[in-house]
Amino acid sequence: MPMRLDASSASFARDFQTLLAMKREVSEDVDAAVKAIIEDVVARGDAALIDYTRRFDRLELTPATLRVTEAEVDAALAQCDPDAVAALRLARERIEAYHARQKPADERFVDALGVELGHRWTAVEAAGLYVPGGTASYPSSVLMNAVPARVAGVPRIVMAVPSPGGELNPLVLAAARIAGVSEIYRVGGAQAIAALAYGTATIAPVAKIVGPGNAYVAAAKRRVFGQVGIDMIAGPSEVVVIADDHANPDWIAADLLAQAEHDTAAQSILVTDSPALADAVEAAVARRLTTLPRADIAAASWRDYGAVIVLPDLASCAPLVDRLAPEHLEIETRDPEALAAGIRNAGSIFLGAHTPEAIGDYVAGPNHVLPTARSARFSSGLGVLDFMKRSSILKCGPEALRALGPAAIALGRAEGLEAHARSVAVRLNLG
């Protein structure tokens, strides 16, 4: 049974704090191992990649077979279920259309003093996309990571995916083709992150690395940050569903389980003002679990990390939701817009009864790479801006410099930086 929190209970504040403090991930201390792997890839390049791939993926590679060929991708695409491929194409189109609106505008303007200012956005030269192997190898994630990079105008998109025992998910290769990935390498783990960051003879380095991975991949991304840019460090997925007595408990139960089936460490939380709905949802979850293929995973997640929070009224839920800062927030109430307006921290907001979170995982258009583990307090889902950077632009003529220069000279001197002051003064014949 999930945790039940009742706002009318004396222990509510403490219970909520317990919920917030729940550690859903054992943070494995793999940092020393990762440091050694990165240093080895920097020193030995392809030879190190080949050694680690033999050891971790039981696969014998050469520099020539590190890269997945176009013919292999053709073959993979040919063996995929056509319905799934068609769904991927629809998803790609919709993701592209949604993200195209995120493309930022350049700007130039002249201010009242005659100073010309502005900024310019440019795409990174190359982006690396990490895709986990095995069961967590999701074609939809390939689209969600690669399409924004394409929309940003990144000329080179490089995918790294481990192939344990030589196996690659054909639909992942199909998604890479559909998304416009430029190069695919069959390497994984910290060694793949090191190769993307520092380059080897076969893999040219990239400027930005995105994509989820296990503890080794996460530790490697944290280590190479600075050498390259990285996206967030992804944790287990989570959903908060806010529902009133108007909601269909069976639909809510289905949504809570869609989250829970990801991972035993996933988290599904129901927030409601209706104890009756809470009971009905719990019953529906139990019923649905009996026929779910991944029932073991979903049941463990719901039992260990699930929660049902009953409040006297939903108008007061915003501060609680903001502290949870959920990756996904579903609002299934009479007036979802009004509730949403009061909430600050959420990765993605799903409004109304006909917007199950799963629609956003695949085909709605917005990104499904979203901030987990309460990081929606300070970060956003993946988007076009993650693959671009902004250069500011400044241009003074003699008049503008004469207007602004004295203040710059005063501040340079106040900070003890005389050479700063002189670089302005010399242009104004002030010495």
Next chain:
Amino acid sequence: MPMRLDASSASFARDFQTLLAMKREVSEDVDAAVKAIIEDVVARGDAALIDYTRRFDRLELTPATLRVTEAEVDAALAQCDPDAVAALRLARERIEAYHARQKPADERFVDALGVELGHRWTAVEAAGLYVPGGTASYPSSVLMNAVPARVAGVPRIVMAVPSPGGELNPLVLAAARIAGVSEIYRVGGAQAIAALAYGTATIAPVAKIVGPGNAYVAAAKRRVFGQVGIDMIAGPSEVVVIADDHANPDWIAADLLAQAEHDTAAQSILVTDSPALADAVEAAVARRLTTLPRADIAAASWRDYGAVIVLPDLASCAPLVDRLAPEHLEIETRDPEALAAGIRNAGSIFLGAHTPEAIGDYVAGPNHVLPTARSARFSSGLGVLDFMKRSSILKCGPEALRALGPAAIALGRAEGLEAHARSVAVRLNLG
């Protein structure tokens, strides 16, 4: 003498690689010490802050004196040079005006299938601003970090600044007042970062931490990343000046030295197609050094990390500049706009002879917190977006879900996530 690289020399490619690979910072391995400090602050809160402040800053604090009072800020402001305060006020106005244009727009739209999509930007709840103590305590940096947070709408801006021996730079306190900082604490180092990230009884935690610092501060920011958001890890400052024979060698020399006086690890690079200009600039640098207060620092930086790159023509400089990816790029040529258009990687671009970099450090308006150490390949200067995050918004009615649902069901099943598929199917009466 700085390194001289000549593109017509056989060793040019190797020399340029040497320049790129130059390590300008000894990366002190302080991570174990920082880990212990953070854990101690998490465990003991204010008591740990007080202990570390006694040890590192030779200052005896109590929970009541951790915070700098409004009266102390008033007194600091009263003792500052009025010209410097006036210059800070001008700078704040101009920084505010420039950054106001970065405020992103929310969006809502309905697509052809009737799906309502969009996104919403919100400010982080609280931002922490780290300000170094001692000689690197720059009032201009307080403005550059705090003003974008204000413009973003951050309701609570918290500054942490060490006060070695009890000393605080009055102009730093004045800048905090002018910039609208909400709370100031006299703590520094890894302990300050830990307090901002995790909170203590006296200091409520923030969601995002920005600002430069020493190796301890940098290591602490890297460690708390995930608990809070952080800005970039700042390295020594750098400038690349592109100039042709049209440029004034004395002005260029002044600019190279303005960069070099920051730090012995700062880097100033001249790129030119004119060997005569290169010689004249080197001579002017030597001349200017004789009268510079920080001549020791500037001379060491210019000698150890300075470089003069002579190319046959400037039209070919873009790929080299992109690999250097300088924090600051000055272009002092006949047609600076044309050159700038071809360059991808630069934190801030200064166009023309009357735009010395120092004008951007203080009063032009754009941010002076810019990507160092080649990170302009993948990151941007500090801005309003660093203090905001985007929530995506999705809303389907029954019709829209009917149109999109089948593709989501197909992809859910293709990924082995049956509960995902069912959460859509149950709403379409498909099971």
